[in-house]
Every structure is written in structure tokens, then in C-alpha cells.
Amino acid sequence: MSRTNSVVVTLVLFCCAGSAHGQESDSLRQYDLEEIVVESGETASQTATIQRISLSEIARLNAPTVGRVLKLVPGAHVQTNSRGETLVYLRNAGERQVAVFLAGALLNVPWDNRVDLSSVPAGIVGSVEVAKGPSSILYGTNVVGGAINLVPRTLDTPGYFSEVGFSLGTGAAREGHAIHLGRSGAWRYGLSVDHSQLDAVPVPDGAAVPFSQVEGADRTNTDSRFTGVYANVSRLLSPGAQVGFTVIHNEGKKGIAPESHIDPAAGARFWRYPEVRRTYGILNGAARLGAGRISAAGWIAAFGQNIDRFTDATYTDREARQEDEDLALGTRLSYDIPINADTGLLLAANYLFSRHDQVNEERDSTVAAFRSLGDVRYRQDIYSVGAEVRRQLVGMTTVRVGGSVDGYVAPDASSEARSSANAWTASLGVSKQINSRWSLRVSAGRKVRFPTTRELLDTGLGRFELNPDLKPESSALAELAVGMSASRVGFEVVPFLSYTTDTIDQTRLQIDGVSRRQRVNLEASSVVGAEVVGRAKPIDRMDLDFSITIMRARGREDGVQVRLTEKPAAVANLGLGVRLRGGLLFAAQTTFTGRAYGRLESGELTPLPRSAIVDLKLSWLTPVPRSGIVLEAFGRVDNAFDTVSVAQLGLPGPGRMLRFGVTIA
DSSP states (O other), rough: OOOOOOHHHHHHHHHHHHHGSOOOOOOOSSSSSOOEEEEEEGGGGSSEEEEEEOOHHHHHHHHHHHHHHGGGGTEEEEEETTTTEEEEEETOOOOGGEEEEEETEOOOOOTTTTTOGGSSBBBTEEEEEEEEESSGGGGTTTTTSSSEEEEEEOSSSEEEOOOOEEEETTTTEEEEEEEEEEEEEEEEEEHHHHHHHSSSSSSHHHHHHHOOSSSSSOOOOOOOOEEEEEEEEEEEEEEEEEEEEEEEEEEEEEEOOOOTOOOOOOOOOOEEEEEEEEEEEEEEEEEEEETEEEEEEEEEEEEEOOOOOEETTOOOOEEEEEEEEEEEEEEEEEEEEEEESSSEEEEEEEEEEEEEEEEEEEETTTTEEEEEEEEEEEEEEEEEEEEEEEEETTTEEEEEEEEEEEEEEOOOOOSOOOOEEEEEEEEEEEEEOOOSSSSEEEEEEEEEEEEOHHHHHHTTTTTOOOOOOOOOOOEEEEEEEEEEOOOOOEEEEEEEEEEEEEEEEEEEEEETTEEEEEEHHHSSSEEEEEEEEEEEOOSEEEEEEEEEEEEEEEETTTEEEEEEOOOEEEEEEEEEEOOOOEEEEEEEEEEEEOOOEOTTSSSEEEEEEEEEEEEEEEEEEEETTTEEEEEEEEEEESSSSSOOEEETTTEOOOOOOEEEEEEEE
């Protein structure tokens, strides 16, 4: 991953030096208290793929949400599904196989084991760290496809830092945020408030939306409004001990674009979220214990949402509502013990309790009122206990061997559903620093992903037929990486493989003339591919980042090989940053998505279009004389050429969107 240091960062750091009591403030860099990855940061010690997005790269995007930021991750495919959730897929792994953490706490809602990234503000994130391949035992259960660690912004030098920004754009988009960070003595703190809203996203010219699209350039039912607050305080108790507490709350509402390839009479989804809210309280810390170091994180999370189902694309006649309330209590504990100068032992335990309360109501046409269909409550306990041994061999070679026992128990689940399961996981990795430029590593492992309670028990307001016989997925993972790093260029080539038995997929059913879906286990599936990630600095004022991931995803059902839906054959990114004279910065980002296939309501597969989305930005930075303030004015155009992109059938991506804004720091 590139280590680009943009002019945005350089000037802000320079001008904040005076306000930080005469010392240089490193407020736009990343920090380590809330990270759950325990890698030392030395490339030679990493035996699996670890990729990072720095704050300078995040700042270059001026992105309001984390969903947009994660498009920078090599091999990532970010899309908005028919439930209106913005999800990330890594190397074509399923979205429920990817875990997202913030300040050490799992953001995935356990009921469905995924998180809507459109509701996570980007302003609080100081850096992003992504682990792929056979991941560490630290991440716990269900992390088959990878782990994404969002590290909050904070200061790593004494002083303070404040930033205020706002922007306006296409679709009456409005975004504003304010951040204040401070550090004094042993204390560090951070405060943030953000707000964003949007009336609608545009439809790109040429997009196929034959059904449920109101005439005009704006996409039907794509408005949104979210507000969030964030607070963090931490204290260094001693040179070897620290503790921190974080509170996060955001809430809002939004519409969901209808699936415009489905005739409304055939069961298209017309949904709105009149209320979505999420609250986290996170306590974490680390301390020396004997010769080792113990790290712990504990959190409580409350998530709630209401889903309204309407009769048609006018969204005026509500026919049903689902009210969801989720409570989660989680903890993570690790103990890193040096056995001798060359050998270390890592012990880790994870536990997550979750409860899901759901109320469904439906309109009774006979009495012109809504009647309750009953209240349901589901509970789930997920756990993981494991150990990992690492040994440093001669010739700058590191070996890691690890394993865990993972499991879940659902004591309140219905008698038709699987109430408990457990499985073992294992990993082996070897890395070698060949010389000052070249490195090599290889890793392999086995991971499992248990069906979520929602997959087992929820009908999705009548959209799904239940399958109580769903089995856990079991994946064998392997990768080989060769990397080179020099002063002006660096790259890494990573061939990889995942082979999953009992893959959870969907099939189509016709029941009483209405199309329904059902989750089923395929015999197996595989993703074979190669990832190339690199950076270059052709001249002093230019930074270039690139990645391309080529993949072949296939399933096997009844001994026959089948295509997997919504798995692109390739994803690629090309980023360019040029620092011009007079404080001007030009940035361009191209995101390419290769051929994928969607499934029609009849069950047949149909190809989705390839796309190359180009985003452009021009910004101007200038220090305000004798004030210690830096002003950035920017203009950007996303999807500059109004390209049609379709990640999921009937749900084209946004067309061209303009945005203009100002940031003062």
C-alpha cells in the first residue's frame, strides 16, 4: 500500500505546529492504542497480507463515509445491495466473511454478521489496516474473507488540532464535520460531530431501469440523512500500560433504490428505513504482565432499525413494518509472551453475546389497520480460543503456526434451527526478507463461517423461504507473495486460493406464482486469483498507486461447475496525485470492475456490464497569514464520464456527481 504524503497533510502539519505549543503535531497520522493487529510493523515478520491506507490517502478523497474509503483497498469490491446496505467484499469473499472493527470493537451486527458502511463516517478514521488470507487468531470467529481495522484519529505529540469542513453537491448533497483532538501529558482525547444528507443520486445515461423508476434524472427512493458523534479519551498509566474509552453514536434514515429489473407484480422490494441508529461504548487497554504483554477490549453495542415495506414505487402506501433491536456484548483478550529471544507465544480469546428482538406488523385490509404478527427474540453466543507460536529463524525468516477452536450456541433459536456448532481452525505462515529490497512469504490455513441467525430464521418480510438445515462454511486458504521495495517504486505480487465446502448461496423458488429466495449450501466453491499492488513516484511532485486483482470464482452443485453471482472477474484501482504550483493538488482515481453475473428471478444467469469509474479532484491549499490556519478548497467529480456500473442486477450505481467544499484546520 502506498505511503503517499500529500500536500494536504504536509501543509496542515506545518501550520498546526504553532498551535501545538511549539512542537510539530502529527495529527494526521495513525496511532496504535485501538489497533487489534499485533504485527510489529516489520514486513519480514508478516506471514499474511497486511495492507494499509494512510490518513493522507483518506484525506485526498474528502469522503463522507467509510464505504467510499474502502474502495482504495486492493481486491475490494464495494457495492450497495437491494437492502440499501453498502458492503465490502475482499477477493470475492462473501460480505459475511469479512469483519470490520473500530477501536478494537466488531462493527458487524451479529444477527446478520455484516455492517452497512454508508452509516460509518470517514472523518473519525485515522488509518485503515486490512488483513487478508489466513488471518490471525486475534480476529476471532467467522473471519474467513479478511478483517478491516478502522483506527480512530488521535494525536501522537502534545498539543491540539481542530478541523471544520463542509461540502455541497449533486442531489442536494450536504456534508459537514467538526473534529477536535488533543494531547496533554499522559492524556489524549478526540471529539467529532458529523452530518450528511442527500436528496437523491443521479441515474447514469444508458442505465437499464425498466421498472419502478420515477421519470427524471434522479434515482427513485435514494435519499438519506445521517448524524453522528464520537468521543474518545485515553491515558498512559505507565510506560507499559494504557487504557482508553470510546463512545460512538450515529442515527439517520434513508430510502432504498428499487430493483428495477423486476416487475412490481413479481415481488419487487419497496423499502424505506425511517429510523437507523447505532451506539457503541468501547473500553480497551494494554499492560505488561510478567515478561509478556496483555491486551484487552470490551464493548457494548446497541443497534436498531425500522424497515417499512410499501406497495409500489410511490412509497406512499405502507403495508408492513419490521422493527429490529440488537444488543451485543463483546470482549477480546490476548497475551503475547516471549519464550526466548527467537520464539514467542500468542494466546487469544474472543467472546460475543448478542440478542435480536424483532417485531413484525402487517396491514389488515379488513379493518384498515396494522396488526402485530408477534414478537420474537433470538440469542447467540460466539466464541473463539486459540494460540499462535512464532519463531525467528536464521536468515531473516519467520515462521508462525496457529490454531483455534471456534463455536456458537443459539439457546433461544427455534427447534428447527441448528442450535450449536463448533469447528477448528489452523494456519501456517513463513516469511523471509531476502535482502533489503526483496521479500517472500507463503501461508495457508483453514477457517470457518457459521450461518447467521438471520440466515437461519428470518424471512426478510416475506422475501425468503427458510432453510433450517444450513451448514457452516469451511474454507481452505493459501497465498504466496513476492514483494520489492525501492526508493521510488515498490510492488507485491500475491497469487491466492480459497476453496470452500458447503458454501452458502441463494436459489430461486416459485411459490404460488411469486418468486421467493432460499439460502442453500452448495457442495463447494473456489476463488483462484492473483493480486498485484504497487506504488511509484515517477517525479518528486507525483505519486502513483495501482492494484489489480484477477479472480475466477466458481461453485459446484450436484457435481456440476456453476458460476457464482456478483463475483467480478477483476477489480483494479489506479490513483494519481500531482502537486502543482501555488498550493494546487490534482488527484484522479480510476476503479475498474470486470465481468460478473446476476441471477434473474427465473433463476437464469445474465452478464453484468464491465465498468471503469473515473473520479477527479482539484484542490487548493493556502495558509492564512498569522493565524496558524490552513484552508483547503476543493472540487471533485465522481464518475466523471457518467459510466454505467451494475454491481447487482437492477441496481445501477450513481451517475456523475459534483461536489465542492472547504476544510479549515
